[in-house]
Amino acid sequence: MSLETQLKSTANLDTPAVLLEYQKDWIGIRAPLKVGEKSRRIGLTWAEAADNVLVASSEKKAGGQTVYYLGYNQDMTVEYIQACAMWARAYNYAAEEIEEGIWPDSDPDKHIKTYTIGFPSGHRIVALTSRPSNLRGRQGVVVIDEAAFHQDLAELLKAALALLIWGGEVHVISTHDGTENAFNELINDIRAGKRKGALFRCPFREAVDDGLYQRVCLRKGIEYREEEEAAWVQDVYDFYGDASEEELDCVPSQGGGAFLSLALVEQRSNREVPVLRLAYPQGYEVQEEHIRLADSLEWCEENLLPLLNAIPLDVQSFYGMDFGRSGDLSVIWPLVKEQNLRKRTPFVVELRNVPFKQQFQIKCYIISRLPNFLKGADDARGNGSQLSEDTAIEFGFNRIERVMLTEGWYRDNMPLFKAALEDDTFYDIPADKDVVSDVRAFRVVKGVARIPEKRTNEKGEKSGPKRHGDAGIAAVLADYASRQDVEIFEFHRVPPSGSHDRTVQTGGGWRSNKGIW
Template sequence: MAHQADWIADKSDLKLAEKGRRTGITFAEALDDTVTAATSRSAGGDNVFYIGDTKDKGREFIGYVAKFARAISAETSPVEEYLFEDQKPDGTTKYISSYRIRFASGFRVEALSSRPDNIRGLQGIVVIDEAAFHQDVRGVLDAVNALLIWGGKIRVISTHNGVLNPFNELILEARAGKVPFKIHRYPFELAVKNGLFRRVCQIKGEQWTAEGEQAWEERIRASYGVRTSAMRQELDAIPADQEGAALSRVQIEAVMRPGIPVLRFAAKDEFKNQSEASRTKDAKDWCDWRLAPILAKADRRLPHVFGVDFARSGDATAIIVMEISRALVRRTVLAVELRNMPFDQQREILFYIVDRLPKRQGGALDARGNGAYLAEKAAQRYGASVQEVQLSQSWYLTNMPAYLEAFGDGSLILPKDADILADHQALAYVNGYVKVPDDHRFKGSDGFTRHGDTAIAASLCYFASRQDAEIYAYTPATTDNAGGTMFEEPAGGGLIPDLRGGIF
C-alpha cells in the first residue's frame, strides 16, 4: 500500500511513525529490515534489533521476517530462539528470551522480548515498536541515541497512549525542530483509502465493493461505542487527553455545572491524638457549620444515593451525593473530600451526611483494604441498601461502561471543579477496562496528591443509583418526642443519636 511504500522509502537515520492500529507499518518495517540484513556491508547491509512491548510482538515480527527471507534468499537460517545476554548497570547479568534469523551476508535480525539494559551496546538498526507502551519510553529513546555515533539508525513506531506520554512529547519536539526525527503519520482512514479493506477481501476470498468497505469501517468504529477518545487515539492517531484516557476534557466539562458545593476538610497530624470526645466534637462542629445548611436544602421529593472512595492518608476520602430526578438524571448535590482524617471521624461525617438524605435509595463504598471498616459500618447502619464494593477488574469491566455512557446521554451532572475534572481525566484504559492506573498520581489545586478520588466515588454513586433497593425516609419528629437530650432532630428531619456523646 502507498503508505507502507512511503515508510520504506524514507532512509533517514531517525524516523518515527504515529499510526492507527493494523495499518501495516510494522509489516512494512519487517520487509525493509529483511532486505537490509540480507544485503552485504558494501551495499548498506546491517544488523537489525527489534524491541517490542511484549514477547508476542517479537514472535510476530520475526515471523514476518522469516516469510520475507524465504522469498528473497535461499541461504537464510531458520528462526532461532535463544537467550540474549544482557548486562545490567550493577554488573549482574540477565537473560532475555529472543528470536534470531541469520543471513548469508553475515548480518542478522533479532527480536527481543523486552528492553535490554545495555541497549547502548547494540550496533545496527534499532526498531522500537509500540514505543508509547514501553515501561520506560524516555529511557529507551535516550539509550538508543548512542547508536548514532557508530552509524546506526533508529525507527520508532507506535499508536498513541496519551498526550502526556513521552512518545507524544517526542513527536511535539520533532515538529518543533528540537530533535531531528522525520515524522510520518498513518491513520486508519489513510490505510483504508490506500486499499486495506481490499487486502482483507483478498485474504478472505471475498469480492470488494465500496459499500462493503464503508460498512466495514463503520462497524469497526461503532465497536468503540461511547469511547470516542479511545477510537480517535487507536484509529486516527490522535492522542487522548491522558495516557489511555477514557474521557476527553470536553466530555467531562460538558456535564459540569457551577454552584454545586465541594467541601474539603484536611485534618492536621496531631488531630488523631486528641481525645475521642474532642475529635467527635470538632467533626460535629464542622458538620453543623458546613454540611447542615447544604443538606437542609436537599429536595425531599427526590431519591438520593451516595458513593465513597476511601483513603486514610496520602490520598483523600471522597464522598459524592447525587439526587435522581424524575427524568433519571443523576445530579450531584454535594462532594466532600476528607484528608488525613481518623477512621472514627470519617464514619461520623459520613453518617451525618447519609442520615440526612431524603428518600435514601442506597450507597456504594470502596471496601478494599482499610476501606472495609467504613463500608462494613455503613452496611450495619443502613442495611441492604449499602453495597460493599471490591474494586476489582470484574467490577470495573461490568460497571464502568455505564458510567462512561452517562457522559454522552445527559444522565449525569457533576460539580464544576478543577480537581474533579482532573480526577476524571485520570480514568484510563488499563488492560482493556477503565480505572485510575495504580501508579497515577498528580497534584491538586490545593497542593495535595490526588489519585482520581472523586471519579471513583462518583462512579460508585452512579453504580448505587442503578441498583434495585428500597427507599428509606424518615417522618419528622420533635426533640420532645425523641426523648429529650439523647436524640437531636437533624435539619432534614428524622432522629439520630446526640453527637456530643461521641456516638455517631
Template sequence: MRECLSHNVTVIEKSRRIGISWVLSWLAVTVAMSSASAGGMDVFYMGYEKDMTRQFIDDCAEHAKLLVGVGLEVGEEVFPDPANPEKTIHVFRIKFASGFEILALPSVPRAFRSKQGLVILDEAAFVDDLAGMIKAALALRIWGARIIILSTHKGATNPFNELVKDCQSGKKPYHLMRITFDDAVSQGLYRKICQKLGTEWTPEGEKEWYDEILAEFGDDADEELHVIPANDNGVFLPLSLIEAREQKGVPVVRWERKPAFALQSKAAREADARQFCEDRLLPHLMAMKADTPHVFGEDFARTCDLSVFWFCAIESNKTKRTVLVVELRGVPFEQQRQILFYLLDRLPRFRAGKMDARGNGQYLAEVTVQEYGSRVEAVMISEAWYRETMPFLQAAFQDAEIVIPADRDIQTDLRAIKTIRGVARVPESRLTDATGKSHGDAAIAAAMAVAASRAEPEIYEYQRVPNQHAQLQGGRMSIEDEIEREDLGSNNDNWGLRGSV
C-alpha cells in the same frame, strides 16, 4: 453455543486462533438441520475474505457428514458484483433435508436483503462497513433472526471496539462475551492441539508451548491474544469532555485534621465533627430537592489520600446532577462514620450507595451497610470492577448525563483515570500535586455514584389489614354501633377497644 442462541444479539471479543469459528460452524449445522418447530432456520455466515468463507462452509460440510451420516454437497455460485462490475461475488451453499440452508456470503450490507435466519459476522473488526453491516443485519430481527458478531480487535478506535464499549456501557442492549487466549488454554486448547497432532499432552509441554506462542506474538500479544485493543493513548476522559460537564456553584466541602486530632477525647472529636456537619454540611443538605432521589459513592482513605463522599440527585431525565462532594483528610474512622451517617440521615429520598470496601475501608462500608441495609453495597474494587463500571462513567460524560463541580482538584482526579491494558482505572501509582498529596480519589467516588444510580431502588409497600366489622357495615360504623361493640368486650375480637387497628 447455548449462550449465543439464548440472546437475540451476541457480541464476542476474542483471541486469535482459538477455534471459535469452528465451534460456530457446529452451531450453524445444528440450527440449519433442525425443523422449524425445533428452532431451525437458515444460517448466513460472513467473513471479510473468500478463504474464510470457504473454510467455514467446508467445516460445516464435515460436521454435517458426521451428524447426518452422508456427505452433503457444497454448492458455489458466482455472480457479478453490481457495485463493482469488474469483480464477482462468490456464494457457498449447503442445503439440508429440513428445508433450511447454510450460506456463506460476502460481507456487504446488501447481502442481507430478503434474508431471514441466524447471522454470523466473523472478524467484524476487519469488515469495511461494519456499521452498515450491523444496520442491515438488525433489520432481520423484525422477524426473529439472531445475530452473532465476533472478532479479534483491530485498534482502540475501530468500529468493533466502539461496539464493544457501547455494550459495556449499556448503550447497546446486546449480550457481550469476552474470550481470551488464557481462557481457551484453561479449557483445553493445547490438549485439543495435542490430540489433533497425535502428541502426548504434559503440563511441561503446555507451559513451553504457551510461552513460545506469547514470544512469537511479542508486542502484539495483548491485542491478538489477550483481547486488549491496541493504539490506545491512555486518555479516558479528555479535558474538553470533563470541562463540558462542569458547572459552577456545585459545592465541594473539604475538612482536614492534623494527626493530633486523633488523640483528643472521644467527646471532643465528636463535638468538632458535629460542628463541622452543622456549619458546613447542613446548609447544602437543606438546599437539596426533597422530592428527588439521591445516591452516593465513596472512596476511602485514612491518612495520605482523601476519603470522598460524592452525592448525586437523579433528575427526571436520568441526569446525575452532583449536589455535594465532601473530601476528608486525616479524619479518624469514627468521625468519618459520624459525618457519613449525618449526611445519609438527612439525604432526601436516599436510594442507593456504593462504598470502597478495600483495606481499612471495609470498616466504614460494613457499619454503613449495617445501618442502612441493602441500599448500600460494599464494593471490593478489582480489575473486573473497573472493566464493568468505568464504561458507564465514560458514557455519562459522553452523553451529557452527568453534572460535576467546576473544581480544579476534582478535574485532576478525573484526568487521573488511564486506560491500562484495555481497562480504564486509577493507577496504583497515583498522581501527586505540588504539596505531595495524591489524586484519583474523587474519580473513584464519582464512578461509585454513577454505579449507585443504576441500582434497583428499594420498594416499600403498605397494605391495610381489612376490618371485618367495617366491611360488614359497608364502611365506617356509627357511634352507636361502636358503643354497642365496646360493651360486648373481647368476645367480638376488639378486646373492649373502640375502633379497630
C-alpha cells in the same frame, strides 16, 4: 434436538466432550445480537459452525433459518464452510455437497463468490464475501467472523442488524484490532447500554483452563502432560511478542489516552456546586475522641446541614465513596435522581487525614439526611472495608454495596458512566480544578478505563498533597449505586416513647448507640 444431545449421540462415551466449556458457553447464548471478543486460534468459529448446521438443518417451525457467513478473506471462508460440512457428516444429516456459486453484485464489473450447503429443510448455509450489499433482501442468521478486520464493519453491521426485524440473529466474532475500531466501539456501546446485545469474552488463558492444550494434544495424537502445558502457553505468548495482549488477551491496542475529554467533563460541570474540604494536621488523632467527634459535628452543622436541607424532598438519593486515610483522600459524592431521571450532584466532600471514627460520623451525618436514600457504593478495598462494613451494619447491607474495584468492574461500569455524561443524565460536576482533574484521571490501560498507579498533586506536579483520582472514583461509584436495584420500605415515624428507643432526634443530630452524627 439440542446440540448437546446431538453430540452425545455421535460420540463414544469413552471419548472426551466434543466442545470445550467456553465453546458451549458461546453457543448457549441465544440473543438477537451476540458479540464475542476472543483470543486467536481457540476454535470459536469451529463451535459456531456446529451450531449453524443445526439451525440450517432444522425446519422453520423448529426455529430453522438460513445462515449467512461473512469472513474478511476467502481462505477463512473456505475453512468455515468445510467445518460446516464436517459437522453435517458428524450429525449424520443429509446435506448437499459444497457448491461454489456466483451472485450478481450492484457493480456490474464485480461478482460475489459464494459457497453453499443445502439441507432438506429448505435452508442453507451460505459463506460469502464481506460487502454490506450482500445482505440486502436476505433473512436468517448472519455470522460476521473476525469482524474487526472487515473493511467497513459499521456499514456491514447496519445491513446485518436489519435482519433482526423479522426474527433473524447476528453473531459477531473477532479478536481486537485497536481501541478505535468499530468492533471495540460496538462492545463499548453494549456495555454502556447504548445498544442491546449479549457479550462473550474468552482470553487465551481461560481457553487453556477449559482444556485447549489437552485438545491440541488429542488432535496431534500426543500424550497430554500437565508439566508441558505452561511451556506451551509461554511459547504461544513468545510467538506473538508485544502483540500478545491484543491477539491473546482480548485487550485492544493503542490505549493509554484519557477516557473522558475535558470538553465533555466541563460541559457537565457547574460552578455553583460546592466542594467541602476538611483536613486535620498530623497527630490530630491522638486527641481525645469526644473532642474530635465534637469538632466534626460542629463542622457538619456549619457546612453540611444547610446544603442537605436545600435538597428537595421529592428526589431519590445515592452516594459513592472512595476511601483514604493518610495518603489518599476520602471523597463522598452524593447524587440525587430527579423526576426526569437525571442525576445531579448537590455537593462533594473531601476528607484528608481524618480519623476513622470521624469519617464514619460525617458519612452517617450525610446519609441520614439525604432525602429518600436508596443506595450507596463504597470502595471496600484495604482499610475501606472496615468503614464500609460499619456503614452497612448501620444502614443495611441491602443498601450499602461494598465494591471491590477490579479490572472486570471497571470494564463493566466505566462505559456506563461515560454514557451518562454523554447523555447529560449525570451532571453538575463541581467546576473545581482538582475534582475535574480526578474525573479525567481515568486512562485506558490494557483496553480498560481505570485510574493508573501514578498519583497527581493538587497544586501541580512538584508540590502539594497527593491525589489519586479519588473524586473520579467516588463519582463512578455514585453513578453505579444509582443504577442498582433497591428495596424500598415505607414507614411512619413513631414519636419517642422512652429511654429504650435506639434512635432519637436531638438538637445536635441523630443519637444512636454509636454516638452523635
